[in-house]
Amino acid sequence: MLFFIQSLSAVILAFAILQNLFYLLMVVLAVNELILNRRFSLLARDPILMDHHTVPGISILVPAYNESATIVESVTSLLNLRYPNYEVVVINDGSTDETARTLIEAFDLRTSERAYPRVVKHERVRGLYANPRYPNLLFVDKNNGGKADALNAGLNVARKSLFCAVDADSILNPDSLLDVVKPFVEDPIECLAVGGTIRIANGSRIERGMVTEERVPASVLPLFQTVEYFRAFLLSRLAFSNLRGVGIISGAFGLFKRDAVMQIGGYRLDTVGEDMELVIRLHRHAIEHGIPYKIRNVPEPVCWTEAPEDLRILRRQRTRWQRGMLETLFNHRTMLFNPAYGRMGTFIMPYFFLFDVVGPVLDLVGLICIPILFGLGFLSPEFFLAYFAVVIFFGIFLSMLSIVVGELSLFPVSYHI
Amino acid sequence: MPIDGTYLLPGASEYQVLLLLYLAIASVVFAVLSVIIWLWLILHRSRALRREEDERRQREELADRLAGLLFSAEPAAPNAPGLVLPRIDLGFVETIQRIREALDPGGRERLRDILGRTPLRRLSLRRVYRGSVEKQVIACQVLPLFDDPEVVHALRETLKNHGAEVVRIAAARALIELDAAPPLRVMLAQLTADNHDPPMIVKDVLFRAAGRSPEQIFQAVCDESVQPVLKVFMVEALGRIAPPGADVFLRTFFHHPEPGLRGPAWEAYARLPLNPGLDVIDAALKDPLPRVRAVGVGLLARRRDYAPGTRITRLKRALRDKDWWVTYQAIQALVRVGERGVDALAEALLSLSDETSVDMALAAVLENRRTTPAISV
Numbered sequence: 001m002l003f004f005i006q007s008l009s010a011v012i013l014a015f016a017i018l019q020n021l022f023y024l025l026m027v028v029l030a031v032n033e034l035i036l037n038r039r040f041s042l043l044a045r046d047p048i049l050m051d052h053h054t055v056p057g058i059s060i061l062v063p064a065y066n067e068s069a070t071i072v073e074s075v076t077s078l079l080n081l082r083y084p085n086y087e088v089v090v091i092n093d094g095s096t097d098e099t100a101r102t103l104i105e106a107f108d109l110r111t112s113e114r115a116y117p118r119v120v121k122h123e124r125v126r127g128l129y130a131n132p133r134y135p136n137l138l139f140v141d142k143n144n145g146g147k148a149d150a151l152n153a154g155l156n157v158a159r160k161s162l163f164c165a166v167d168a169d170s171i172l173n174p175d176s177l178l179d180v181v182k183p184f185v186e187d188p189i190e191c192l193a194v195g196g197t198i199r200i201a202n203g204s205r206i207e208r209g210m211v212t213e214e215r216v217p218a219s220v221l222p223l224f225q226t227v228e229y230f231r232a233f234l235l236s237r238l239a240f241s242n243l244r245g246v247g248i249i250s251g252a253f254g255l256f257k258r259d260a261v262m263q264i265g266g267y268r269l270d271t272v273g274e275d276m277e278l279v280i281r282l283h284r285h286a287i288e289h290g291i292p293y294k295i296r297n298v299p300e301p302v303c304w305t306e307a308p309e310d311l312r313i314l315r316r317q318r319t320r321w322q323r324g325m326l327e328t329l330f331n332h333r334t335m336l337f338n339p340a341y342g343r344m345g346t347f348i349m350p351y352f353f354l355f356d357v358v359g360p361v362l363d364l365v366g367l368i369c370i371p372i373l374f375g376l377g378f379l380s381p382e383f384f385l386a387y388f389a390v391v392i393f394f395g396i397f398l399s400m401l402s403i404v405v406g407e408l409s410l411f412p413v414s415y416h417i
Numbered sequence: 418m419p420i421d422g423t424y425l426l427p428g429a430s431e432y433q434v435l436l437l438l439y440l441a442i443a444s445v446v447f448a449v450l451s452v453i454i455w456l457w458l459i460l461h462r463s464r465a466l467r468r469e470e471d472e473r474r475q476r477e478e479l480a481d482r483l484a485g486l487l488f489s490a491e492p493a494a495p496n497a498p499g500l501v502l503p504r505i506d507l508g509f510v511e512t513i514q515r516i517r518e519a520l521d522p523g524g525r526e527r528l529r530d531i532l533g534r535t536p537l538r539r540l541s542l543r544r545v546y547r548g549s550v551e552k553q554v555i556a557c558q559v560l561p562l563f564d565d566p567e568v569v570h571a572l573r574e575t576l577k578n579h580g581a582e583v584v585r586i587a588a589a590r591a592l593i594e595l596d597a598a599p600p601l602r603v604m605l606a607q608l609t610a611d612n613h614d615p616p617m618i619v620k621d622v623l624f625r626a627a628g629r630s631p632e633q634i635f636q637a638v639c640d641e642s643v644q645p646v647l648k649v650f651m652v653e654a655l656g657r658i659a660p661p662g663a664d665v666f667l668r669t670f671f672h673h674p675e676p677g678l679r680g681p682a683w684e685a686y687a688r689l690p691l692n693p694g695l696d697v698i699d700a701a702l703k704d705p706l707p708r709v710r711a712v713g714v715g716l717l718a719r720r721r722d723y724a725p726g727t728r729i730t731r732l733k734r735a736l737r738d739k740d741w742w743v744t745y746q747a748i749q750a751l752v753r754v755g756e757r758g759v760d761a762l763a764e765a766l767l768s769l770s771d772e773t774s775v776d777m778a779l780a781a782v783l784e785n786r787r788t789t790p791a792i793s794v
Contacts, residue, residue, distance in 0.1 A: 115784065135567070259775075382431075382434045383434050390441045394441075396444070404451055404458065407458040407459060407462065408458065410462060
């Protein structure tokens with residue numbers, strides 16, 4: 001019994017030390033990535049990037065399901081982005097409300113005869129709609145098949161070399177595409193996908209589909225998530241980007257090379273975490289075929305999203321995320337701890353497995369064990385309190401560091417860090 | 418002193434507790450330090466933002482200064498007292514010259530930088546229809562900077578329907594710069610409305626659209642004292658009006674050492690309704706200037722009377738050009754050749770080393786092939 005308790009304690013303690021050391025390492029890597037990125041930003045904000053012939057075209061894919069209340073404002077905001085060569089493809093995924101009619105009436109859309117190749121599979125498209133007055137807007141009306149299915153339809157219909165998958169309720173900065181396209185301009189050959197930093201819009205002032213004034217959320221739950229987003233979306237993804245191994249690009253905003261995604265069959269329809277699954281599959285395909293590639297993340301806040309304000313929705317969201325991750329790790333289990341997959345197999349995927357899958361289980365075991373061990377007299381109160389203080393204060397320190405990195409990412413690009 | 422519960426770790430002692438306490442204290446200290454750094458960064462960022470705001474103001478002042486250079490407080494026409502008009506004594510070339518003089522070297526790109534950082538394209542599009550006449554004129558002058566079909570549409574509408582002649586003239590000038598002006602006869606009617614004696618400024622616009630007489634153009638281009646920018650305009654005008662003998666004249670510029678003149682000469686030549694021989698096309702395809710090679714590809718695509726094989730061989734070579742614009746032109750030309758061209762393009766896909774080229778070629782093949790090639794999933 002004693003040996004078991006000691007062994008379990010040693011495992012949990014070693015795990016906690018390892019986890020926190022990793023987090024610290026990630027801060028260092030994230031700051032390094034931020035500095036590297038800003039060096040290039042000075043070039044990227046050069047007006048030459050606004051020239052038609054220097055930036056690749058982008059198709060923004062907006063899957064919409066029952067979004068009639070917000071769809072017009074979202075599309076208007078997307079049509080006003082500052083980018084010289086882009087189109088907005090709105091895909092109505094068989095909405096049961098008035099989404100299609102609202103959009104068709106608002107933009108006076110007519111049936112379009114646009115031809116497109118059926119490279120990736122999706123549900124039947126009922127019709128394409130466009131209006132010459134909005135040459136960069138296309139509306140696809142299709143049968144219901146889920147978000148991934150809608151994105152696949154958008155992939156086929158899109159005409160630009162890059163595509164940007166966004167949620168219909170995502171709020172984009174006017175310069176989002178310019179910010180996120182930088183890695184593609186830097187390396188148009190090898191860059192396959194780029195993620196952007198997602199920020200929480202709760203509490204901020206939003207006018208005409210754009211965040212005009214950034215504020216902290218008023219309620220507690222989104223406030224916690226704001227710090228969490230700093231750590232998860234900014235810190236860890238920047239660190240992974242520095243290691244050239246970004247494993248997740250959020251479904252709320254991500255830019256991909258269209259032909260590379262079509263080559264691997266588009267989005268998978270049998271998973272709830274289609275965004276992570278796609279990125280892992282891109283890694284896998286490139287590594288297995290010996291294709292040099294890059295998947296990056298940019299630190300600029302490019303996309304704003306509303307965080308859940310009540311526990312029920314939060315639980316549903318986190319369940320979906322966790323299920324998506326488990327499915328992806330299971331589907332690509334042969335990559336785990338496999339040196340043949342380089343950093344992805346030996347570092348990035350084990351990181352997800354250890355800290356996002358095993359970690360919560362160990363946390364739970366630890367929390368259950370504390371009162372039991374204390375009751376049995378196996379736990380030293382002094383040791384427990386000291387350890388508890390380390391966990392809490394080190395966590396606060398890491399969160400503060402992530403806020404500092406977030407603050408750094410907001411500096412004007414003309415400023416040298 | 419041994420402590421209770423040493424079972425937690427083998428050999429756990431007060432030293433471990435002390436170590437943990439030190440770690441906790443260090444974490445608190447670092448967290449406090451992070452807060453201080455954060456607050457310092459917030460202060461610093463607000464300063465950086467203020468500085469950026471100052472720069473923005475400077476840019477706006479510069480834009481105002483430019484407007485001051487291009488507009489006169491004096492009434493420019495006797496029949497429009499009190500109306501601020503663009504300086505009629507400034508031709509297009511002089512206007513551009515003034516803008517360039519007012520700016521650092523970098524000319525057009527710099528202007529685009531100044532104006533492009535603001536959402537000026539949309540602003541200008543709106544101002545074509547709204548705002549004071551001066552602003553509408555400025556909007557027309559700015560719009561050609563943005564290569565956008567919406568701009569052409571807005572300018573054409575302005576030229577056709579705008580009530581103020583001065584705005585219509587500005588729109589006409591912008592359309593000429595965009596090479597999207599309507600035929601001369603139509604433009605004259607739209608510009609002058611009921612005025613049977615078009616004012617000088619309208620004649621100036623028409624001159625720019627049509628070019629001077631060919632003899633004058635030949636002389637101007639050969640004249641050493643004429644500014645190079647003006648020479649370029651003259652060469653372009655030759656392509657537009659296509660006077661007899663223009664091709665012979667333009668061919669003398671095919672090997673001109675000045676790329677700024679050689680490129681427009683080739684482009685003007687390509688506009689002439691001619692069917693150039695293979696020697697001319699090959700010379701264009703071998704030129705070090707990408708825009709000339711692109712012209713060569715365009716000329717080749719035009720020669721439908723050549724055997725497809727002759728065209729395809731050269732176009733496939735152009736596909737591997739180091740400039741993507743030439744590659745793009747070659748892809749489009751191969752598509753225009755027909756089914757054999759698309760097949761050749763599909764075959765060449767594997768030999769293309771540049772990802773962008775593969776991207777473009779694949780898109781063209783997918784769009785134009787009758788059956789979609791299989792893609793392994």
